Every structure is written in structure tokens, then in C-alpha cells.
Amino acid sequence: MKLPNYFYTYFLANFLKFQCLSHQKLTFPYKGMAAFYYYSSTSSPPPQKRPFLDGKRKKMKIIGKDSVSPDSFLFTFSIGDYTELGLPICQHLKVFSPNPTGKVPGQWNGKPTESGSEIFRKYTPISHSVASAAQLIIKVYRKDENPSFPDGGKVSQYFETLEVGDFIDVDGPVGKMTYLGKGVFLKDGKTHTFKKLALLAGGTGITPHFQLISAILEDSRDNTEMRLIYASKTEKDIFLRKEFDELEKNSNGQFKITYTIDKATKDWPHESGYINTNMIQKYMPGPSEDTLVIMCGPNAMKLQAIVPSLKELGYDFNFVWNF
Ligand SMILES: Cc1cc2nc3c(=O)[nH]c(=O)nc-3n(C[C@H](O)[C@H](O)[C@H](O)COP(=O)(O)OP(=O)(O)OC[C@H]3O[C@@H](n4cnc5c(N)ncnc54)[C@H](O)[C@@H]3O)c2cc1C
Structure with a gap:
């Protein structure tokens, strides 16, 4: 795993700070570096890692929606002033959506529909975990396109209705x-x-x-x-x-x-x-x-x-x- 540069700076600063505080004898070039890192780290702390995803439900704002094929979109989401999305590798996001009603009451694509007013599906961002925005590719399963699925897909069609400036509700990280x-x-x-x-x-x-x-x-x-x-x-x-x-x-x-x-x-x-x-x-x-x-x-x-x-x-x- 590659760490952002500020991690190395932070650990070096703390190593040298410890050396100063423990009165160990430092040699060139550590002496000068120690003074620099000690005072700079004391006066301005390094940026703290603040992941957006913390196991609680949150809102993520859509800042981009681009068509990438006739039935799919690339969505870009802001994570506000958090430093990173915070999704470990092989983990995913839960995205919530209202539970729509099918053509036949109580059914969705000919099967009993999920209960409740809200549902969720899992999605994996294609953006890097430490990127300052999150990106999802969403394939939309539209109604009336495939006779076996007259109602289409619930959450993917919800995504299609969303525009830049809208928010989605997410939770995570989740995964097996x-x-x-x-x-x-x-x-x-x-x-x-x-x-x-x-x-x-x-x-x-x-x-x-x-x-x-x-x-x-x-x-x-x-x-x-x-x-x-x-x-x-x-x-x-x-x-x-x-x-x-x-x-x-x-x-x-x-x-x-x-x-x-x-x-x-x-x-x-x-x-x-x-x-x-x-x-x-x-x-x-x-x-x-x-x-x-x-x-x-x-x-x-x-x-x-x-x-x-x-x-x-x-x-x-x-x-x-x-x-
Ligand atoms: C770990 C993980 C990561 C995922 N990441 C992504 C991702 O990055 N992007 C993404 O788009 N999806 C992703 N998925 C799939 C996603 O979770 C949903 O299953 C998908 O969006 C469909 O959900 P839906 O509610 O729209 O469909 P549902 O209402 O749940 O319909 C169920 C299924 O019916 C079929 N179906 C419905 N309508 C049609 C149709 N018109 N034609 C053909 N088949 C149809 C599809 O197979 C569909 O999945 C991921 C799934 C997992 C498990």
C-alpha cells in the first residue's frame, strides 16, 4: 500500500520529535531536520486522515453525471472536506433508494417485491480510496426493455433520475x-x-x-x-x-x-x-x-x-x- 507523502512527513516528524524530547544525541543531518520538524510539527499539525465512510449513514452530493454508454453513467460525488472516501479494498458502499411500485401491485418483474419504503444495493467505486471524490459507474436497467424484466431495475432507475446537485444516502464500508x-x-x-x-x-x-x-x-x-x-x-x-x-x-x-x-x-x-x-x-x-x-x-x-x-x-x- 502506498501512503500519501504527508504520512512519511508525519512519522519522520514524530520520530525526530521523540529523539529531541528523549534527549538522545542526534548527528548531522538529523539535528537540523529534528529542529525543523519539531517546530514545524508543533506549530502546524500534519493533515489528519478523516475518512468520509465511518459506518454511519451519510449524504453524498452528486457533482458530475456523464453518460458513458447508452445505458450507463459515471457519477462523481463530493466527499466534502473529508480527506478520503475511506473504503478498504474489497469493500463497498450501500446506496439507499425509495422502494418503487411495480406495474402489478405487490410485484416487481413478476416476483413478490421487497417490503418497506426503502431499499439498498451495493456499489463499488472505481475511484481510489484516498481520492478526494468518489466515482461510480451505474448501469441502468430500464423498464420495458427486456420482456423478462418489465419493471426493470429498482435502484439503477432511481440513479437515472438523479442530477448534479442532488444527494444520495450511503452507508459503509460493507463487504464480505x-x-x-x-x-x-x-x-x-x-x-x-x-x-x-x-x-x-x-x-x-x-x-x-x-x-x-x-x-x-x-x-x-x-x-x-x-x-x-x-x-x-x-x-x-x-x-x-x-x-x-x-x-x-x-x-x-x-x-x-x-x-x-x-x-x-x-x-x-x-x-x-x-x-x-x-x-x-x-x-x-x-x-x-x-x-x-x-x-x-x-x-x-x-x-x-x-x-x-x-x-x-x-x-x-x-x-x-x-x-
Ligand atoms: C459488490 C457489488 C458491487 C457492485 N458494483 C456495482 C457498480 O459499481 N455499478 C453497478 O451498476 N452495479 C453494481 N453492482 C450491482 C448493483 O448492486 C445492483 O444489483 C444493480 O444496480 C441492479 O440493481 P437494481 O435495483 O437496479 O435492479 P433490481 O431491481 O434489483 O433487479 C434485479 C436484476 O434484474 C435484472 N434486470 C432488471 N431489469 C433488467 C433489464 N431491463 N434487462 C436485463 N436485466 C434486468 C438485472 O440482472 C438486475 O440486477 C454491484 C453488486 C455487488 C454485489
């Missing part, structure tokens, strides 16, 4: 695991260490993978090997493609991505169709105690395509996790 760096995950109070990650994503389930992969590649001491299969409907539905290609190019082989799309054109150079056994065998690290599989995406993709393939290939389901 936290990545601590160098292959170490914290889950259910225990740490687990892996050398390789087999990552499987569909649709907007890509954002937690993006957060994890970016964090690992940003840490030069983290050698965890990552392989990702990313399934989308069409080429236009691939999120963050430029960013992923750049990460892969600069990773010296540490990270490799395979795209697959449902409807491929003749000149599409990657895979086509749903994620299947052959793809997993070809592109993912094989089952081993060094390998963790993490998946995120539509339930149908996970239950009908990925899980049967992983079973067939003999992966240990204690180490097949969902974001």
Missing part, C-alpha cells in the same frame, strides 16, 4: 472480505494468503475486480498473480476497457485479462459466449491451495455457468468467494 495486501485477505475474522487470483466477472460485477486489481498493481511489493475473465453482452457493454488494457500492458504479466461477449462479430479477437469450462481451464490458474477464485456478476451467470464449470474442474469451494 478485505484485502490487506501481498495476497492476504481478511474474511470472517481469519486471514487467508494466496499467490494467485482467478477472477470471474459479468456486467457491472466488474467494478469490485477493478478496485482489487488496481490496488494490487499499484503496490510494487505485491506480486499476487491475477487472471480475469470478463463477460459482457456486446463489445459496447465492456466497462473500463481502456483502463484494464493499460493495467495489463504495464503489469509485466502479473495481470492478464480475457474478454468474452455474448454476440461477437467476425473480427472480434477474444472469446465469445458465456464463461465456460474451456475458458476457465485455458485462462485461469488451476485448482490449488495457492489460488483464490472470486466472482461477481448476475446470479444466472454464476449459478448456471461458472459454478458447474468450477465443480467440474475440481476447485475447492472453500476458496471460491463472491464479492
Whole structure:
């Protein structure tokens, strides 16, 4: 994990301050530095880390809404005068929305609707945890677009109604695991260490993978090997493609991505169709105690395509996790 510069300044200042206060004999150049840091740190304290997310429900103001594809938006949120969003790697935000009424009373897309006047969904920002603004990519599931889902998506359609200047209610961090760096995950109070990650994503389930992969590649001491299969409907539905290609190019082989799309054109150079056994065998690290599989995406993709393939290939389901 890379720390902002002021951390080093702060720790150096305190180390030198301690040296001064404990009357230890300082040598050049520490003597001069000690005086500088002691007095500067005494007169103006270093900026304190003040994370926006602290486990309590808060309002976040929308300061940008940009269309990134016919059905998705990039939202940018202000975190006010907090120093950072404060989201550990592999953790997410809860976003609250009013619970809308479907076309058929008591139902949503033909199934009993969730109760209560308010609901929430999880989202993973694509912005860095220490950035001074938070960014979410939201795919909107609109009503009347797909006969199987006449009502569309509840929270994603709520997002579409929001404009710059509006506020959303959020809570967090939430999540089933936290990545601590160098292959170490914290889950259910225990740490687990892996050398390789087999990552499987569909649709907007890509954002937690993006957060994890970016964090690992940003840490030069983290050698965890990552392989990702990313399934989308069409080429236009691939999120963050430029960013992923750049990460892969600069990773010296540490990270490799395979795209697959449902409807491929003749000149599409990657895979086509749903994620299947052959793809997993070809592109993912094989089952081993060094390998963790993490998946995120539509339930149908996970239950009908990925899980049967992983079973067939003999992966240990204690180490097949969902974001
Ligand atoms: C850890 C995590 C991180 C996530 N991060 C993101 C993120 O960064 N960005 C993001 O957009 N989503 C993200 N999601 C998904 C998000 O939580 C919601 O599931 C998504 O926004 C849909 O919620 P909804 O209320 O609009 O749909 P719901 O009302 O819950 O509908 C349920 C499902 O029905 C299906 N559906 C509904 N309408 C249609 C339609 N017209 N066509 C096809 N299928 C349809 C979709 O599969 C939809 O997910 C994440 C999920 C998880 C678990």
C-alpha cells in the first residue's frame, strides 16, 4: 500500500520529535531536520486522515453525471472536506433508494417485491480510496426493455433520475472480505494468503475486480498473480476497457485479462459466449491451495455457468468467494 507523502512527513516528524524530547544525541543531518520538524510539527499539525465512510449513514452530493454508454453513467460525488472516501479494498458502499411500485401491485418483474419504503444495493467505486471524490459507474436497467424484466431495475432507475446537485444516502464500508495486501485477505475474522487470483466477472460485477486489481498493481511489493475473465453482452457493454488494457500492458504479466461477449462479430479477437469450462481451464490458474477464485456478476451467470464449470474442474469451494 502506498501512503500519501504527508504520512512519511508525519512519522519522520514524530520520530525526530521523540529523539529531541528523549534527549538522545542526534548527528548531522538529523539535528537540523529534528529542529525543523519539531517546530514545524508543533506549530502546524500534519493533515489528519478523516475518512468520509465511518459506518454511519451519510449524504453524498452528486457533482458530475456523464453518460458513458447508452445505458450507463459515471457519477462523481463530493466527499466534502473529508480527506478520503475511506473504503478498504474489497469493500463497498450501500446506496439507499425509495422502494418503487411495480406495474402489478405487490410485484416487481413478476416476483413478490421487497417490503418497506426503502431499499439498498451495493456499489463499488472505481475511484481510489484516498481520492478526494468518489466515482461510480451505474448501469441502468430500464423498464420495458427486456420482456423478462418489465419493471426493470429498482435502484439503477432511481440513479437515472438523479442530477448534479442532488444527494444520495450511503452507508459503509460493507463487504464480505478485505484485502490487506501481498495476497492476504481478511474474511470472517481469519486471514487467508494466496499467490494467485482467478477472477470471474459479468456486467457491472466488474467494478469490485477493478478496485482489487488496481490496488494490487499499484503496490510494487505485491506480486499476487491475477487472471480475469470478463463477460459482457456486446463489445459496447465492456466497462473500463481502456483502463484494464493499460493495467495489463504495464503489469509485466502479473495481470492478464480475457474478454468474452455474448454476440461477437467476425473480427472480434477474444472469446465469445458465456464463461465456460474451456475458458476457465485455458485462462485461469488451476485448482490449488495457492489460488483464490472470486466472482461477481448476475446470479444466472454464476449459478448456471461458472459454478458447474468450477465443480467440474475440481476447485475447492472453500476458496471460491463472491464479492
Ligand atoms: C459488490 C457489488 C458491487 C457492485 N458494483 C456495482 C457498480 O459499481 N455499478 C453497478 O451498476 N452495479 C453494481 N453492482 C450491482 C448493483 O448492486 C445492483 O444489483 C444493480 O444496480 C441492479 O440493481 P437494481 O435495483 O437496479 O435492479 P433490481 O431491481 O434489483 O433487479 C434485479 C436484476 O434484474 C435484472 N434486470 C432488471 N431489469 C433488467 C433489464 N431491463 N434487462 C436485463 N436485466 C434486468 C438485472 O440482472 C438486475 O440486477 C454491484 C453488486 C455487488 C454485489
